[in-house]
Amino acid sequence: MSSFAWMAWTYQTAIFFAFIALSLVILTLLAIYRPEKPRKGILGFPTTRGDRFFVSLLGSAFIFILWMRLDGGELWYALAICIPFAVAMFRFA
Template sequence: MIDLSWMAWTWPTAIFFIAIFALLALMGAWEYVAPGGHPRVGILRFETTRGDRLFVSLLGSAFICLGWLWSTDLTLWYALIVCAVFFLLVFRFV
């Protein structure tokens, strides 16, 4: 048996990983149903696909959360709202 007692698995941590796996699964299903996704050029002025935009959204959200932890004592649930808005903006404009 593997001992994972050293890990701090809390419900927010579990929800975080479940959400990322769900996003990847949904993106895979979307790609299966509608292949290609028609790459487009957005405000960053380079061609991106749906997968690229998902990667940028997840990476940016990680930095938003790290910046949130560094700059404020407020709960990370507020940062989640900022990340959701960032996610929507990336998929719309990038």
């Protein structure tokens, strides 16, 4: 277990990675049981659920990084920005 000591695991980190793993399982099951055709949205190229999920995660990471760089305050506010961003990506992208 000492090989993982550098990662500084906390329960918050474990919850985050569990959420990502659960999301990937749900997206996989949706792809199996309810396949979809790629659709073209505001991004200008066809995307699937998985693509929109990836863009949401990537955009949220940038929002958090910018929040920490510019403000450095409570991260709950950055989360409050990321949730509508992810909803918009799934709805319009």
